[in-house]
Amino acid sequence: MSDDEQAGGVPIGSTSLPSSVDQGHYPTFNTGYSDFPTAPATASQTLHPAVAPYFAADFDDDLYTGGAPGGESDVSIFLDTWRGVSLRHPNSANVVGSKASTFRHIERPRTVDRKQLQGDRFDIQGINWEALETTRETARAIRENFAHASHGRNHLHLNLAKPLPDTDSFFRFRRMNTEHRAWIAHFQLRNVISATSQHDIYYAKGSKVMRTDAYNMRTSCLMDLPPVAGSSDAGGFRVTALTASSNTLIAGGFKGEYAITNLQSGVGAPPTVGSVTLSYNGIATHVHAFAHRTSAHTTAAFCSNDAKMRILDCETGTFTHTFPYARPINCAATSPDGRLRVVVGDCNEALITNAETGQPVETLRNHTNHAFACAWADDGRYVATGAQDSQIVVYDARWWRDPLRFIATEVACARALAFSPVGGGKRVLLAAEADDVVNVIDAQTFASRQSLSLFGAIGGMSITPDGGDVFVACCDNKVGGILGFERTGYGQEYGLGxxxxxxxxxxxxxxxxxxxxxxxxxxxxxxxxxxxxxxxxxxxxxxxxxxxxx
Structure with a gap:
């Protein structure tokens, strides 16, 4: 993960970055790490366990500018840029009208539901493309071209990955609330929303965790987190990772903090807070909860930018294990039986580890850039990883050597992955890209998908435990909000023949x-x-x- 951090945890689209970024000049880093102490060649790019991280600082190979405040993913800036191009090339077929330059000043509807949709006059985010003298389809194509150019998408990395045809229909849009804006504390971390049902949707907003529902009948602040004692962050607890189950909500913070609250406790019960790590730049990059296979206690696995994974027994409040690795850890997922875990981080490989010892049992070398997302299916058989090389790799746990499928993302890299739950209908793999797209991939064949298309930086997505709803956090400064999609397919028997x-x-x-x-x-x-x-x-x-x- 890059050390270039967003200040204060602000909604995507803020203009609080230094003037050099406002002018479109983004920092670059040499990819050879030549300025850092020499490390063994085989270890410097791996996650294999080590006594301590090899480098005192961690710089990412390619700074992904699209999610940064003022970056190209901001829809108002995108439209303003497109308008400027249109003025220079007025005879082009893909121009946009003059209202694009004042888009940031338009009024936004409080909610959008399916009954209000009117094609290009009013889409799922309430955008009137006719008033902008274009169509949503044209805007989608232009924005994709802009994104590929500005993000430096390297198509040489995609020699194995293939884009899947957008031919499926697993979910349909139901409702968007534009008042609920999740905040992205770090542009590479996109897991700040978690839903346990239609009536319990949780999202991060700076130091707060908010609670709402699919119909906006109620909204409340579940947690307002103060700075943790010993933390070096004077700005307070900035939530970088969030997960929720039926009875427990867990948050990770920008300076290694954590907070846990019992969702079954009385209203106003204070959360348990502490520190995962006090290390400099020890960002809690990801957290997931699972039932411990022997004690059945709710257990949290914290991934950290200090190159360690820590296991917390949420019922006793004690850290039971610390697993050190050679590189920062960005995401992990534990198998349903609790025996194995997939781990990805700031290197080109993924590890399958023993969940109880942290030791690798398999090393998967199929990405060409750092990985930020992974997921393990409820049948224990399928595993997926997503990286900044714009690839999603799917594995069959019975034969790690040959990946089952290489899938190319559509606009940006995959920042969050999740398989549909058991009992959730026809199985799918959800892949939220950094901007604009949540892919719903057919997990029977891995040969087709549905594209849930929107405009803006994505702070994450969450599928409910019954598999009936998907909620997406769009963090754009103008057209952001929480979008809800509901299942469309009939319940299906296990064997179709x-x-x-x-x-x-x-x-x-x-x-x-x-x-x-x-x-x-x-x-x-x-x-x-x-x-x-x-x-x-x-x-x-x-x-x-x-x-x-x-």
Whole structure:
């Protein structure tokens, strides 16, 4: 992770960066680390355990400017830039109207729901593209071109990864609330939203964790976190990572702080706060919770920029393990049985580790840049990693040597990954890019996807435990908010058998045996405590019957 940090944790689109950045001059770093102490060649680019980090400072190979305040991902700046290009090339077919230069001053609707949508006159973010004398489709294409040019997207890295066709329809837009703005404390960290149901959506706003619901019936501040004793951050607790389960919410901070609150406790109960690390630049980059396989206690795995992973028993409040690595750790995911863990960080490889000892059991070398996202499916079989090389790599845990699929992202790199939960309907892999796109990938075939398209920097996404809803935090300074999408497909039985579908390898129709639709059989789901809805409710998913009163 880069040491260039956003000051104060402000919404994307702020203009509080130094003038050099405001003018479009971004710092660059040499990729050879020639100014740092010499380290063994094999260790300097790996995550393998070490006594201490090799370097006192950590600079990223490529500064990703799109998510920084005032960067190209800010929609108002994008439209203003596009307008300037249009004035220089007025005869182009892809110009934008004069109102684009004053877009930041338009009034925003408080909410947008599906009934209000009017195509280019009013899209899911309430943008009137007709008034801008263009179309949403044109804006999407122009913005993608701008993003690829400004982010230095290297297509040589994508020799194995292929873009998937956008042919699926797993979710549909339901509602957006423009008043709820998650804040991104560091431009590379995009896990600041977590939802446990339609009625319990949590997002980070500086030192606060806010709570709302899909219908905006209530909004409250769940936690207002003061500076932690011993922290070097005089500016307070800035939330960089967030996760929530049915009874516990866990937050990580910019200076290594953490906070835990019991969601079942009384209103106003203070959270438990402390420090994961007091190291300089010890950012809590990611946190995920899991049930310990022997004690069944809620356990948190904190990834940190000081190149260590720490395991916290949330019920006793004690750190039980510290696993040191050679490079900063950006994300991790524990297997459903609690035995293995995938770990990614500031190197080109991913590790499969023993979850109890931290020792690597497999090293996966299929990325060409630092990785920031990973996920483990509920069946224990599939693992996905995402990196700044604009690739998502999917593995079958039964055979790590050959990845199952290389998938190219659409606009920017994947910053957050999540598989749909067991009992959540036809299985999918969600991949939130840094800007504009959440990919919903068919996790039966990994051959097609649905693109949930929006405009603005993405602070993360969360799928509810029943698999019925996805919530996306758009952090743009003008068109940001929380967008909700709901499942559209019917509940499906585990085994679909043979289905007629087009085999694109040969281009003709033939009988192909589909993979199972769910992560577990119908009988297994009846006994699985992770499954939220019963078989009848699952079969009715997508029919719109949940709100009927009989």
């Amino acid at each position: 043979g289905l007629w579908r087009r085999d694109w390898k040969y281009g003709d129709q033939r009988m192909v045996q589909e993979e199972p639709a769910e992560w577990a059989t119908d009988e297994e789901m009846r006994r699985d405590g992770r499954v939220v809805k019963g078989p009848t409710a699952r079969s009715r998913r997508g029919l719109g019957l949940g709100k009927l009163i009989v």
